[in-house]
Amino acid sequence: MSGVGAPVRTTGPPVPATLREVSRRGRRAWSLPEMDVPPVEVPHEHRREGRVGLPEVSERDLVRHFTRLAQINFGIDTGFYPLGSCSMKYNPKVAETVAALPGFQRLHPHQPEETVQGALEMLWRLERALCEITGMHRATLQPPAGASGELTGLLIMRAFHEKQGSPRAKVLIPDSAHGTNPASVTLAGYRAVQVPSDSRGLVDLGRLEKVVDDDVAGLMLTNPNTLGLFEEEIQAVAAAMHRVGALLYYDGANLNAVLGRVRPGDMGFDIVHMNTHKTFATPHGGGGPGAGPVGVTERLEPFLPAPVVGFDPEGQRYFWDSDRPDSIGRVHGFGGNFGVLVRAYAYVFGHGRDGLREVGERAVLNANYLATRVKDAYPLAYPGRPMHEFVATAKRFRSHGVRAMDIAKRLIDLGFHPPTVYFPLVVEEALMVEPTETESMETLDAFAEALLQVAREAETDPEPLHEAPTTTPVRRLDEAKAARELKLHW
Amino acid sequence: MQFAPHTDDDIRGMLEACGLASVDELYADVPAAVRLERDLSIPQGLSEMELVAEMRRLAGRNRNLDDVVSIAGGGAYDHYDPSVGWALAGRSEIYTSYTPYQPELSQGVLQALFEYQSMICELTGLDVSNASLYDGPTALVEAVNMARSATRRDRVLVSQGLDRRYLHTLESYGRGSGYRIDTAPLSGGVTSVAEVGEDIAALVVQHPSFWGNLEPISELFDSAHRAGARAIHVFDPLSLGVLRPPADVGADIAVAEGQVLGNHLNYGGPYLGVIAARSQDVRRMPGRIVGETTDVEGRPGYVLTLQAREQHIRREKAASNICTNQTLMAVAATVYMSWLGPDGLAEVGSQCLAKATYAAERLGSLSCAELVWPDADCFKEFAVRPGRAPRDVQRGLFEAGFLVGPIADAESLLVAVTERRTREEIDRFVKAFEEAAS
Ligand SMILES: Cc1ncc(COP(=O)(O)O)c(C=O)c1O
Numbered sequence: 001m002s003g004v005g006a007p008v009r010t011t012g013p014p015v016p017a018t019l020r021e022v023s024r025r026g027r028r029a030w031s032l033p034e035m036d037v038p039p040v041e042v043p044h045e046h047r048r049e050g051r052v053g054l055p056e057v058s059e060r061d062l063v064r065h066f067t068r069l070a071q072i073n074f075g076i077d078t079g080f081y082p083l084g085s086c087s088m089k090y091n092p093k094v095a096e097t098v099a100a101l102p103g104f105q106r107l108h109p110h111q112p113e114e115t116v117q118g119a120l121e122m123l124w125r126l127e128r129a130l131c132e133i134t135g136m137h138r139a140t141l142q143p144p145a146g147a148s149g150e151l152t153g154l155l156i157m158r159a160f161h162e163k164q165g166s167p168r169a170k171v172l173i174p175d176s177a178h179g180t181n182p183a184s185v186t187l188a189g190y191r192a193v194q195v196p197s198d199s200r201g202l203v204d205l206g207r208l209e210k211v212v213d214d215d216v217a218g219l220m221l222t223n224p225n226t227l228g229l230f231e232e233e234i235q236a237v238a239a240a241m242h243r244v245g246a247l248l249y250y251d252g253a254n255l256n257a258v259l260g261r262v263r264p265g266d267m268g269f270d271i272v273h274m275n276t277h278k279t280f281a282t283p284h285g286g287g288g289p290g291a292g293p294v295g296v297t298e299r300l301e302p303f304l305p306a307p308v309v310g311f312d313p314e315g316q317r318y319f320w321d322s323d324r325p326d327s328i329g330r331v332h333g334f335g336g337n338f339g340v341l342v343r344a345y346a347y348v349f350g351h352g353r354d355g356l357r358e359v360g361e362r363a364v365l366n367a368n369y370l371a372t373r374v375k376d377a378y379p380l381a382y383p384g385r386p387m388h389e390f391v392a393t394a395k396r397f398r399s400h401g402v403r404a405m406d407i408a409k410r411l412i413d414l415g416f417h418p419p420t421v422y423f424p425l426v427v428e429e430a431l432m433v434e435p436t437e438t439e440s441m442e443t444l445d446a447f448a449e450a451l452l453q454v455a456r457e458a459e460t461d462p463e464p465l466h467e468a469p470t471t472t473p474v475r476r477l478d479e480a481k482a483a484r485e486l487k488l489h490w
Numbered sequence: 491m492q493f494a495p496h497t498d499d500d501i502r503g504m505l506e507a508c509g510l511a512s513v514d515e516l517y518a519d520v521p522a523a524v525r526l527e528r529d530l531s532i533p534q535g536l537s538e539m540e541l542v543a544e545m546r547r548l549a550g551r552n553r554n555l556d557d558v559v560s561i562a563g564g565g566a567y568d569h570y571d572p573s574v575g576w577a578l579a580g581r582s583e584i585y586t587s588y589t590p591y592q593p594e595l596s597q598g599v600l601q602a603l604f605e606y607q608s609m610i611c612e613l614t615g616l617d618v619s620n621a622s623l624y625d626g627p628t629a630l631v632e633a634v635n636m637a638r639s640a641t642r643r644d645r646v647l648v649s650q651g652l653d654r655r656y657l658h659t660l661e662s663y664g665r666g667s668g669y670r671i672d673t674a675p676l677s678g679g680v681t682s683v684a685e686v687g688e689d690i691a692a693l694v695v696q697h698p699s700f701w702g703n704l705e706p707i708s709e710l711f712d713s714a715h716r717a718g719a720r721a722i723h724v725f726d727p728l729s730l731g732v733l734r735p736p737a738d739v740g741a742d743i744a745v746a747e748g749q750v751l752g753n754h755l756n757y758g759g760p761y762l763g764v765i766a767a768r769s770q771d772v773r774r775m776p777g778r779i780v781g782e783t784t785d786v787e788g789r790p791g792y793v794l795t796l797q798a799r800e801q802h803i804r805r806e807k808a809a810s811n812i813c814t815n816q817t818l819m820a821v822a823a824t825v826y827m828s829w830l831g832p833d834g835l836a837e838v839g840s841q842c843l844a845k846a847t848y849a850a851e852r853l854g855s856l857s858c859a860e861l862v863w864p865d866a867d868c869f870k871e872f873a874v875r876p877g878r879a880p881r882d883v884q885r886g887l888f889e890a891g892f893l894v895g896p897i898a899d900a901e902s903l904l905v906a907v908t909e910r911r912t913r914e915e916i917d918r919f920v921k922a923f924e925e926a927a928s
Contacts (some may be wrong), residue, residue: 007787014674015597015791015824019605019828029574030834037848042732043867046704051832052731053612059574062828066578066602073598075586090493091586102556103549109552109566109758110896112885118551119757129532144624144759145814147801155666179801183811188666192806221828230519260530263516264796267524277814281493285818287589287621287778289760305662318882329662333627333655333747334564334758346545350491352535362494362501369504385519408592418592423802441504442497454718472594474791482783482795486772488618489608 012472014069017229020490023055029062034148072473073286076418078444082370084389084420084432085178086224087256087278094350095282095343104342109334119338120318123309126345128295133348133356134252134272136295137231137267140305142336146253149273149292150220152305154188155328156271156296157218157247159303163326164245168217171249174203176226176424181251190217193293197426199226201382209240222254223267223389226424228367228432230257238268247271247300252334255279256436257388260357261326270297276344283343291340302326307335363388366444370435371449377455380428389434391427402458402465404429409468409476410457414450491535519522528591555755558888559915561849563871563906564896565626565653567750569728569838570887570910571822572829575752589778589814593793599817603780606824613730613827614744615737616766620818621778623763623812626747627659630694630724632810633743633765636662636721636774637692639809640668641784647690649710650682651699652724666923679703679863681799683710686717696724697739701844702871702904703863704733708753711740720771729869731835732843736766743767748904752826753819762819773799776818841909842870845916849907850874854919858928862902871906873898876927886926892919 042048053310057065074081081088099105107116126141144147154171161167171190173181175197182192193211198204203227219241223231229301231237241248250269256279264272276282284290296304303326310321320335351359364387371380378392394404408418408431420432435444457464467473496504501513510516514516517525536544560568583598590596603621610619623629634646645749648657652672660671680703686693693714696703704823711721723741730752736744748762749755752755773796781795801808830838850872854861862873876883880903887894898904907916 009787010785010789014789015601018601018608020608028831028833029829030831030837031573032570032834032837032841032909033912035844037844037916039840040844040847042843043704045708046733046867048730048732048734048738052735052835054609054831054835055828056831056833057828059829062574062825063578064826066825067581069598069602070578070581070583071598073583073587074592074595075583077582077586081588083591086588088588092491092493094491094541096580098542098545098549101545101549102554103546103552104554105754105756106554106556106892107552107566107757107847108555108560108562108755110564111757112888114885115553115888116757117546121551122548131533144628144816145812147811148624148628150809151663151666155662158666165802178813179803179808180811180813182806183801183804183808186806186808187663187811189668190666211558230517231521232521235521235523258520261526262524263519263526264525266526271780275814283585283818284588284814285585285816286587286596286821287603287816287817288624288815290814330627330655330658330664331662332759333659333761337756337759339754339756339760342545346541348532349544350536350538350541353530353532356530356532358492358494361513361516362496365496365501365504365508365513368508368510368516372508385516387516409594412592412595417595420591437494441500466752469594473597474594474785474789475787477593477785477791477793478783479793479795480780482606482793483798485783487782487848488779488795489604489611490770 006472010470010472010475013072015072015473018490019055019057019065021253022061025056027056027058029057029059050147073326079415079417080447081417082419082433082435083417084434085253087434087436089281089436090438091283095346096142098346099339099342117318120306120309122345123341124311124318126341127309129348130274130293131295133371134295135263136272137298138304139295140308141293141341142332143292143294144332144337144347145288145290146182146273146275146292147332149294150180151187152185152294152331153249153271153273154184156300156303158188160300168213171217172211172219174221176426177220178226181220200228200384202231203237205233205236208237212240212244214244216246218249222248222251224254224257227382227391228380228386228389229384230387234267253278254388257360258377259360260353264402270300276340278342279348282340282414289340291337291339291344291391303328305329305331310379318438359437366431366435366437366439370444370448374451378431378451389432393427394429394431397458400458400462402462404431406465407454410454411450412469413471416447416450418436435445491538520702521870558891558893560893561905561907561919562893562895563904565655565747565907566755567906568910569750569908571752571826574829575822575825578825579818584821585653585818588681590794597791600780602821602824603817604782604792606820607780609824609827610764610766613727613735614766615735616744617769618772618775619766620775620782622816623765623777624816625761626745627656629745629763629765630656631660631663632776633722634692636743636771637722639774640720640771641691641718643689643691645672645687645690646694647672647674648694649674649696650676651681651701651705652694652696653700680705681710683713686713686719688717690717691718692720692722694722698726698729698869701863701873702868703866704869707739718843728838732839733871748819748823751823753822760816760819762816762823774809777812777815838909844871845911846870846907849916853923856924858924870908871904873902873904875902878927883926887922890922890926892922
């Protein structure tokens with residue numbers, strides 16, 4: 001039995017002092033050439049007085065500091081990262097190599113078109129491939145993340161309805177939807193109306209039909225949905241929406257499951273966003289960057305953000321097409337997260353048609369295998385066959401005083417990044433597990449064993465779960481204190 | 491390329507464990523009518539070697555800033571980024587991690603973001619920074635939304651000196667949020683506002699402006715405050731070693747394009763949306779914010795905080811819909827700012843100012859060119875009116891080895907000079923300009 005007598009202490013390395021504490025007046029890392037033109041005074045009324053409080057450190061200080069920070073951070077390169085809804089698959093190194101080519105990295109966004117034909121060709125071909133994958137007609141590559149793609153798609157929806165005479169007032173979202181969906185709905189000037197899930201965890205078609213009227217602009221859906229289940233009645237859902245002239249929006253967070261097997265366009269969706277940082281393995285950078293391309297059907301093309309890439313087949317040249325009178329306008333300062341799109345291009349064309357289909361198949365296989373291995377201890381929240389991820393519930397451990405968060409923290413001590421917890425909100429004590437296709441059976445087996453061990457501990461000796469984690473630089477952190485005694489800078 | 495590690499035996503064994511006979515059965519719940527019964531019309535995959543060759547072909551069809559000297563600006567600048575920046579931000583424990591939802595495993599990114607927020611507060615003099623937004627223009631949209639929520643007003647007054655990409659982005663998002671945008675005209679190259687109306691939520695001024703000019707920013711922000719409006723300052727982070735910081739000139743909210751802080755040009759992205767504000771608006775701030783706290787043993791550590799503002803908690807009532815941001819670019823910016831320190835930052839600012847001033851004087855003395863705002867003060871950028879169509883001049887200069895721009899209007903183009911340019915390059919540029927413009 002652990003925890004008898006001696007207090008538990010973390011065995012992890014400590015977090016380093018901040019650079020401010022390391023800083024010493026007069027130390028420096030920077031070097032610049034001597035000024036070779038006459039100096040100029042800043043006009044008095046604009047001149048900054050005093051020095052800026054940036055740290056003064058040597059380059060060696062800097063290197064040790066950030067190396068330490070990297071070492072106390074967990075990435076996919078560190079270990080298994082089954083964070084549901086985030087598709088934390090291996091990020092190919094070749095994508096980093098090619099994105100760093102000066103011919104991509106050292107391009108200025110204001111260069112004349114004829115000097116960036118390769119960049120425009122890349123964007124054009126990527127757009128074509130993404131449209132083929134999703135069954136859409138055209139796409140914008142401007143949105144820099146999924147949420148931005150959502151808002152872009154909803155503004156397109158709004159512009160479309162306005163053109164028909166009225167923007168309409170409501171957008172429907174399932175109760176299992178990701179938080180960005182309702183937040184984007186509000187920003188697009190709509191009212192979010194929740195549609196409940198039925199006992200299978202799918203959109204309740206009967207209830208949906210009751211709330212659909214001609215004031216509904218559209219419905220936002222993921223498929224597979226956020227419970228990892230395929231919405232079998234998707235055609236009926238689409239028909240119900242289209243009957244009243246409403247549009248169907250596809251949140252592409254779960255596109256990985258159906259690559260090369262099912263296309264949102266063929267399911268009846270009108271607008272689709274993709275998260276390249278999920279499906280196409282562009283590194284998420286500890287929070288971003290991402291990219292959120294949005295594809296649309298033919299009738300929505302005029303409303304896409306401007307500019308889009310154009311191709312003139314006669315002159316065999318690519319150009320920025322800004323002459324789009326019905327466009328919703330610009331949604332990013334320049335053409336989007338180009339460097340991320342280069343990586344997505346490498347992923348899509350590196351895998352090719354069979355490779356992409358295999359990605360989806362193996363992601364689904366891995367999730368099903370893992371679910372099968374652990375479902376006796378962690379029952380699935382809904383009975384259906386999971387696709388690329390599954391949502392289990394840990395509510396049966398509540399009687400032992402154990403919560404989903406305790407399980408997550410214990411998994412950390414066993415060497416794994418935990419799954420997503422407490423999402424979707426419709427599942428009590430949710431554990432949302434997405435292994436992705438790049439994990440081996442051995443890793444899945446090891447993770448399953450860890451989960452089963454934690455389940456046994458939860459029932460017999462929950463102490464390690466409550467104490468966890470103990471192997472990290474810090475143990476559980478006081479989030480209430482952080483929000484109460486705001487300390488947001490040094 | 492394929493990164494899935496499954497052997498045929500693995501696949502058979504795993505299917506069997508699931509009680510399935512084939513991979514197709516995994517998709518049994520998909521109705522036949524929506525299945526794709528053909529191959530995607532995308533070429534077959536490539537080996538890594540072939541892929542690199544294809545990417546080199548595409549990259550090779552571009553002329554990049556290793557081939558031409560950049561004197562271009564308009565929101566993206568060729569500043570020097572030291573080797574140490576991406577050597578550290580490029581550590582894969584950082585770049586292959588997700589948003590720090592499990593703080594005990596993410597202290598590295600969390601602390602880097604805490605230090606980023608701290609340095610943005612040091613630069614701007616403001617009380618609070620978030621952990622990043624997408625880019626400068628989308629950061630402005632968020633700032634305007636903060637101002638609307640704070641003032642409960644729905645009109646925004648925007649200086650005509652604001653980069654039009656910012657204005658256009660603001661307009662696009664306004665289609666959903668329903669705010670109205672009015673513009674304050676320029677006079678002599680700087681913003682003139684007689685009076686800010688009582689129904690204005692925010693006055694937005696870019697300083698240095700799109701045209702490169704220093705604005706009478708304190709006076710403008712005073713008039714905003716008299717009307718009860720928020721003062722939003724669109725600033726250049728690298729100007730703040732020499733120019734008065736946003737807090738000093740009266741800004742309530744400051745936003746910036748953080749590309750200049752050690753991030754690559756990348757043909758427009760990924761860049762870094764910087765936002766900072768006074769503590770009065772801390773609960774209106776969008777996106778992730780990192781806070782310091784303690785663990786159960788009383789040791790300091792970092793967490794995402796004030797999450798009650800955010801979409802995953804507040805859903806349709808959230809301050810913003812942002813989820814994924816530009817964390818990695820913020821980490822690179824943190825390394826870069828630490829590399830510079832206070833003296834390096836001041837030196838970069840002084841060199842930009844001196845070199846831009848030198849270039850402006852040389853260009854202004856040509857008979858084929860005219861400074862658009864000869865009486866305005868600048869920082870690192872200014873507008874020039876060549877004797878010929880700006881587009882032709884830009885093209886001619888490119889052929890001569892210089893990227894200049896963007897085209898500012900029908901008659902003029904922008905010239906931006908960073909610390910990276912040498913006097914010799916500027917002299918050659920002026921000579922090439924003379925040839926291209928006459
Ligand atoms: C289902 C779902 N929708 C939308 C999003 C938002 O995407 P992003 O973080 O790229 O803005 C996420 C991200 O976690 C998601 O899981």
